[in-house]
Amino acid sequence: MTTKKILLALSLGVSILSTSLLADDAKARAIMTKVDARDDGSSLEQNLLMVLVNKKGKKRVRDMKSYTKDFGKDEKKVMFFKSPADVKNTGFLTFDYDKANKDDDQWLYLPALKKVKRIPSSDKSSSFMGSDFSYYDMTKMSLKDFDFKLLKETKVRGHAVWMIESTPRSKKIMKESGYTKSINIVRKDNYVVVRSIGYMRGGKKKYLDVTRMHKQSGIWVIDEMSMTTKKGKATLHKTILKFSKTKLNKPINNNQFTTRRLEKGL
16 A cells, blocks of 8 residues: 555644544444454354465465454463465464454464564554465454544445445554555445455555355354455455354364464464
8 A cells, every 4th residue: 555644734733643533434434343343253164275366367376274262351262273284383373452452463383493473563454374364354453543534335146235444543553454445335234344455555455355155153254255466456365264064163172372372282
């Protein structure tokens, strides 16, 4: 994304935050609050296939396993790479904190180095394991960090949706997320973000598309989604995620979500 230039009128003493509060759309925020509060279960276990597609169409496939669990209002998630050999036993751990003033924690275990690396905030906009998803994309958006604006109401694949623009309230969040703004497409019937466009530095954009989902035990679960990085009309890279063997609200040991467990692999 091209970094958005925020001009501060010093004579008026206007801060980024106070300006953003004036620009916030109450209806759009109410919708995004329901998106954030949507029931996704107290725990989730899934198999994943990550398909990396370069600009020439060449594919690389990675087999993964993930576990997610609520810890009060916080959420913890761990992912393990099962194959191919060059990424086998790589592990990724995320602590998503509910408090807006507390930065989420992320760790990556690289078996070749036999070392757990903490991901600093300054690196969160970088690519997660060579995919089109960034480390920031792997965490939940903190609503207090963004302004929201309802652009229009339309339809996607026959479903009524809202189109909502989100803009970071500070340069810190712009830098951390890598986005100057995003446009989110939210289905009205289930409050799932089914598409989004993220505006990046250098004129690049990232296009998220949820292509398949189903309802399980009253909860909407995503089966397949993709993230495509483009510059202009040219596709630079694409990542497809396919989810299977979904288990909702099943017991998961708390010890699964530790850096020590990360080192052990599957």
